Amino acid sequence: MAITNGYATLAQVKAALRITDSVDDPLLEMAIESGSRAIDGYANRNFYSSGSAVRVFTPSDSFVTEIDDLISLTTLKTMTDDDSTFDTTWSASDYQLEPLNGRADGLISPFTSIRAVGDYLFSQFEQEATVQVTGVWGWSAVPISVTQATVIQASRIYKRLDSPLGVAGISDIGIMRVSNRLDPDVAQLVDPLRRIRFA
Numbered sequence: 001m002a003i004t005n006g007y008a009t010l011a012q013v014k015a016a017l018r019i020t021d022s023v024d025d026p027l028l029e030m031a032i033e034s035g036s037r038a039i040d041g042y043a044n045r046n047f048y049s050s051g052s053a054v055r056v057f058t059p060s061d062s063f064v065t066e067i068d069d070l071i072s073l074t075t076l077k078t079m080t081d082d083d084s085t086f087d088t089t090w091s092a093s094d095y096q097l098e099p100l101n102g103r104a105d106g107l108i109s110p111f112t113s114i115r116a117v118g119d120y121l122f123s124q125f126e127q128e129a130t131v132q133v134t135g136v137w138g139w140s141a142v143p144i145s146v147t148q149a150t151v152i153q154a155s156r157i158y159k160r161l162d163s164p165l166g167v168a169g170i171s172d173i174g175i176m177r178v179s180n181r182l183d184p185d186v187a188q189l190v191d192p193l194r195r196i197r198f199a
Contacts (some may be wrong), residue, residue: 007150020119056129059122094118
């Protein structure tokens with residue numbers, strides 16, 4: 001099986017596990033993709049580029065619209081009337097992408113909000129999606145901490161096959177139990193990149 005939008009390569013995980021043959025490559029690839037999706041779920045975002053698309057959003061207020069992770073913006077349109085028509089096209093001087101300079105809390109970040117700074121404000125019609133954004137979505141590169149987290153989580157998933165009942169075996173300290181929760185080191189690596197969403 002091929003890895004789709006994985007955050008680590010097969011070679012990286014095999015190196016971490018000290019595996020030199022290709023017997024378990026399909027299982028390792030599945031573990032990498034599963035680990036990557038577990039990280040997505042924990043972080044509330046995807047760390048890959050999903051390409052160009054048109055998406056719509058409901059503004060937070062007249063000045064700010066929270067958006068999905070955005071690499072670059074092509075076109076911004078809004079509704080001026082409650083008629084489901086995006087009839088106003090904003091120029092680049094009408095809005096500001098944030099976080100400024102593509103950095104948040106000292107880390108490289110995609111843009112996650114649009115601020116009105118020019119001739120227009122965002123219209124609000126009872127939580128209707130009045131903002132239409134055409135652009136490239138996601139992340140332009142996977143953060144190194146996410147790659148490291150994926151190597152750890154994929155290795156853990158793969159080794160879990162050796163303990164189908166949660167018991168890894170008997171050691172000098174007794175029976176060892178393997179948890180199926182997200183590895184705490186993975187959580188620590190991903191925590192600074194988590195996106196908190198409010199309903």
